[in-house]
Amino acid sequence: MSWRPSGDSRSSAPSPLASGPDGGPPVLDPALQGLIIAAFVVGLVGLGLMAAFGGALGTAQTGTAPTTAAAVAPTTAAAAAAPTATTAAAAAPTTAAAGVVTAPFGPALATGTGTSLSLSTDPAQLVFDQPALTVKSGLVNLTYTNGATAVQHNLVLVNGDTTVAEAVNTAAAAQVTRQTGGAGSVPPATTPNLLLGMQMLNPGEKATITFQTPPPGTYTFFCTFPGHFIAGMEGTLTVTP
Ligand SMILES: [Cu+2]
Secondary structure (H helix, E strand, O other): OOOOOOOOHHHHOHHHHHHOOOOOOOOOOHHHHHHHHHHHHHHHHHHHHHHHHHHHHHHHHHHHHHHHHHHHHHHHHHHHHHHHHHHHHHHHHHHHHHHOOOOOEOOOEOOOOOEEEEEEEOOOOOOEOOOEEEEEOOEEEEEEEOOOOOOOEOOEEEOOOHHHHHHHHHHHHOOOOOOOHHHOOOOOOOOOOEEEEOOOEOOOOEEEEEEEOOOOEEEEEEOOOOOOOOOOOEEEEEEEO
């Protein structure tokens, strides 16, 4: 048992026994046994390395999956963020447009072909080109033109006189902070005594409004652009039987 004192058999066993045989045939050549042990150790180490490497590969593959998932997750998040940003970007104009009146409105609004009526504004002064209109009761197709060169105008028809118009104009002025740009100051469609309202027209712009006249009588129309009604931009609509 002296030939195998410990695990350090490769350095001690071969030198004394392999070089100086004492006559008796060795049961097993210590050198060969050392080689076998060495091969066994190498094999174990190899297996250990393979196991470790395989584990590392498994870990690497396992790590690849999360890496892929992590890559997908941000991509998905980015993809989800993109539409959100797009939606937000699209929502901004939509919200702005929603606060700005872009079409005629009011309980008198109607459709069909009726009596043609035209109205415009002075090119420079804050007045209508006609201070008074007269129309037969019924359906009316009003063509309204902003004849100004630099300011916006609109047209609002109310069931009442100047005092009623002033109240509706105040309701319109309250909308300036809610609506954006120069298209503000349009009264809500639900404003009391409002018969017909419309969006702001830019200089030179024209719009055709079809409405059903109220019962025969005298009504007031005016412009709700800030300051225009106060400046005298109003007129009367007389409805005849
Ligand atoms: Cu005006």
